[in-house]
Amino acid sequence: MLFDAGKSFRNVIVHQALIYGFLLHSFAVFQCVFSATHNTQLICSHQPILALVGHDVILPCHLEPEVNAGFWTVVWTKPGLDPEYVHYHQTGRLLFEDQNPSYYYRTRLFMDGLISGNVSMKIFKVKKSDTGKYRCFIPALQKEASIQLLVGSVSTPFIKVSSNHSTRAVLKCRSEGWYPEPEVSWLDGEGHVLSAGPTKTVRGPDDLYTVSSRVTVDKGHGNRFTCRVQQTNINQTRETHINVTAAFSRVQSSSGWHTILTPCFSCLLLLLLIIIIIDSHKKNSK
Structure with a gap:
């Protein structure tokens, strides 16, 4: 009987030791995980990200050091929106019911990248x-x-070219659909900035700008x-080049044909009118 009591006591000791070891191991694992996550930083680009209307863009953010964020909730918001949620990722999927309607079907996270801490969002x-x-937000x-x-x-x-002078020409430049408001400048063949008249700017109902200038x-x-x-804010430049001599030659050529064709067309109309009158007169005579 004493033997059985001693055996039971040893079993209790072993059982308690196992429980203590399990708890100690769990605490150590928890401490490691807590330490890793506590020291993890969420880093997004400090530089503004540029995108053009109609294009796709990635807003880069990542966890450092790398942590598996595949099962975490990742929330992207835009302050000022109502609701402000742009992308609400939870339990491995996007929660559409919380997303702002203007971003429906236009955002995604990189599922393969989440396991390595990539929480970037694509629009x-x-x-x-x-x-x-x-x-x-994590x-x-x-x-x-x-x-x-x-x-x-x-x-x-x-660019459109016109002239009412034998040695000089007027160049008119026009560009539509800009945002934000751009600047217009003229350059000669050597890259020197020319003195031009003031730029005319019109903002349309769609908030896009149309600019025009002449020199x-x-x-x-x-x-x-x-x-x-x-537009320096978005680092975008568009240029159009023109050779005045060649362009003006085309204008003169077009004007020459117009000068020839106009009287010919007038003569044809007059001839057609005479034929109609004669034909009408013959019918009345009968």
């Missing part, structure tokens, strides 16, 4: 209204970081000029 078919500050870490998105719209300028230049042989439209 498809960027709109002008997407510009602004975004916040990424509830499990109680960490958040912000990133700025700048959205722009651009177009290629068009008077000489019709010297081989004169090449450039109309440059640029």
Whole structure:
């Protein structure tokens, strides 16, 4: 009986030792995980991200050191929206019911990248209204970081040449659909900035800008000029080049044909009218 009591006592000791060892191991694992997550930083780009209307863009954010965020909630918001949720990732999927309608089917996270701490968000078919500050929040870490998105719209300028002087020509440059408001400048063939008249700017109902400018230049042989439209905030520039001599030759050629064809067309109309009158007179005589 004493033997059985001693055996039971040993079993209790072993059982308690196992429980203590398990608890100690669990605590050590928890401490390691807590230490790892506690020291983890959420880092987003400190530089503004640029995107053009209609293009796709990635807002880069990551965890450092790398932590598997595949099973964590990742929340992207844009302050000022109602609701402010741009992308709400939970239990491995996007919660559409919490997402702002203007971002429906336009955002995604990189599922393969989450396991290595990549919590970047991609926005498809960027709109002008997407510009602004975004916040990424990881509830499990109680960490958040912000990133700025700048959205722009651009177009290629068009140059039209006209002249009422034998040695000088007027160049008119026009470009539509810009955002933010751009600047216009003229350059000669050597890249020197020319003195031009004030730029005319019109803001349309869609908040996009149309700019136009004109400059008077000489019709010297081989004169090449450039109309440059640029927006420094979004680092975008569009240029169109023109050779005044060649362009004016085309204008003169077109004007020459117009001079020849106009009287011919008038004669044909007059002849047709005479034929109609004669034919009508013959019918009345019968």
